[in-house]
Amino acid sequence: MLVGDSSGVKGGGAGDTAPEAPKAPALRLGVSGIARKRARADEHEKARKGAGKMRLFETSETGSVEIVVDEDIKARQEELAERNRELLRERGIRAFDVAGSVGAGKTSLIAEMVGRLKDKHGVAVIAGDVATTHDAERVAQRGAKKVLQINTGGMCHLDASLVWRALGQLPDSGIDVLFIENVGNLICPSYFSLGAEARVVVVSASEGAHVIEKHPAMFETAELVVLNKTDIAEAVHVDLAEPMADLARVRPALKVVKTNCLAGEGVDEVLRALSLA
Amino acid sequence: MHEFSIASEIWQSVLKAVHTHGVARACPPAAWRVRSVTVEIGDFNLIEEEQLSFWLQQLGERDGSPGVELKAKRRPGRVRCKECGEEGAVERREEDVGFVAVMLPACPKCGSRNVEVIGGRELRVVSAEVVQEESDGGGE
Numbered sequence: 001m002l003v004g005d006s007s008g009v010k011g012g013g014a015g016d017t018a019p020e021a022p023k024a025p026a027l028r029l030g031v032s033g034i035a036r037k038r039a040r041a042d043e044h045e046k047a048r049k050g051a052g053k054m055r056l057f058e059t060s061e062t063g064s065v066e067i068v069v070d071e072d073i074k075a076r077q078e079e080l081a082e083r084n085r086e087l088l089r090e091r092g093i094r095a096f097d098v099a100g101s102v103g104a105g106k107t108s109l110i111a112e113m114v115g116r117l118k119d120k121h122g123v124a125v126i127a128g129d130v131a132t133t134h135d136a137e138r139v140a141q142r143g144a145k146k147v148l149q150i151n152t153g154g155m156c157h158l159d160a161s162l163v164w165r166a167l168g169q170l171p172d173s174g175i176d177v178l179f180i181e182n183v184g185n186l187i188c189p190s191y192f193s194l195g196a197e198a199r200v201v202v203v204s205a206s207e208g209a210h211v212i213e214k215h216p217a218m219f220e221t222a223e224l225v226v227l228n229k230t231d232i233a234e235a236v237h238v239d240l241a242e243p244m245a246d247l248a249r250v251r252p253a254l255k256v257v258k259t260n261c262l263a264g265e266g267v268d269e270v271l272r273a274l275s276l277a
Numbered sequence: 278m279h280e281f282s283i284a285s286e287i288w289q290s291v292l293k294a295v296h297t298h299g300v301a302r303a304c305p306p307a308a309w310r311v312r313s314v315t316v317e318i319g320d321f322n323l324i325e326e327e328q329l330s331f332w333l334q335q336l337g338e339r340d341g342s343p344g345v346e347l348k349a350k351r352r353p354g355r356v357r358c359k360e361c362g363e364e365g366a367v368e369r370r371e372e373d374v375g376f377v378a379v380m381l382p383a384c385p386k387c388g389s390r391n392v393e394v395i396g397g398r399e400l401r402v403v404s405a406e407v408v409q410e411e412s413d414g415g416g417e
Contacts, residue, residue, distance in 0.1 A: 064407060068294070069402040069403060069405055073283065073286050157282075159282065191279055192282075217323065
């Protein structure tokens with residue numbers, strides 16, 4: 001069975017049986033779904049017995065039928081992101097998608113921001129990870145009002161539908177800032193808009209001088225870049241002028257803030273850049 | 278791995294279209310299968326076609342359409358140069374490794390990277406080819 005069951009949920013008005021009982025729609029649909037299935041099975045049986053090898057639908061010479069799908073996948077992803085955006089707007093929540101490599105400092109940045117915002121704002125965090133809840137625990141300790149963990153299993157990015165489900169678990173009131181920590185990855189998340197107000201890409205000195213030039217798609221979708229671990233640049237032989245120059249080439253007007261998140265340096269400036277302070 | 282997510286979305290929209298079309302209503306599920314899916318893929322999506330095809334086949338197999346074929350219509354990356362005004366398709370240059378040609382597009386005429394992307398971001402499921410299985414025994 002393919003998606004017949006789920007199409008039956010919407011297809012109530014298709015001229016099938018079960019016209020009575022306008023109340024209790026779930027039950028009615030359930031019953032009519034079963035009735036429809038049974039009727040269909042009878043039809044099939046008749047067709048099979050009576051018609052031998054009669055074709056069940058019109059086909060071309062190649063024995064196939066071409067069905068127009070005409071579905072813009074990108075547009076659909078954008079619609080899902082828009083649905084998140086609307087919900088967040090309705091509820092007065094400002095959301096930020098924090099993306100970057102594994103180990104770039106996304107959690108450290110979020111933990112520092114939560115610590116600075118917690119007295120004035122109700123901050124929630126959605127922590128996307130392939131597995132474990134370490135990150136969620138870390139930001140909870142810093143004073144986040146609500147921390148939701150999305151374990152993607154194997155998925156290398158969050159998408160709008162996962163975030164939608166998580167948004168449904170936020171408390172009804174008291175939240176006005178939301179940080180969504182994306183899965184550590186500098187490639188795949190760039191294709192999936194989550195419906196946040198802005199995307200912050202965290203990149204650290206220890207990822208090498210040309211990490212930005214090597215992953216331009218990610219920076220194309222960013223509203224702010226946080227260049228983290230500036231304190232160890234020298235130790236890992238990275239001249240920070242190089243990533244800055246690459247960024248100027250990939251996205252000339254993009255704002256950059258240099259940080260050392262573990263020590264809290266530059267975090268206030270990140271908050272100002274996001275107009276959170 | 279995003280090829281899997283995209284394959285899932287493609288497959289869902291194909292199944293939806295097949296059911297809306299009525300083929301699925303006219304026949305029992307075992308009597309039809311999707312033979313091929315035509316998808317327009319812009320080069321700027323950085324989609325590995327082989328990988329996408331693999332996942333589509335896996336999904337097809339799960340849902341009673343083994344061997345479903347991906348028919349990709351590639352849409353080349355096109356740019357408009359902000360320096361010299363040239364409009365054209367992005368070409369792979371010798372020094373470009375892997376996806377670099379499309380990730381850092383350059384003007385085909387003057388080589389400037391200061392370009393605006395005007396084509397190649399498409400990702401659209403165009404159509405699906407559905408075949409009727411022989412009713413008893415071997416398919417085709």
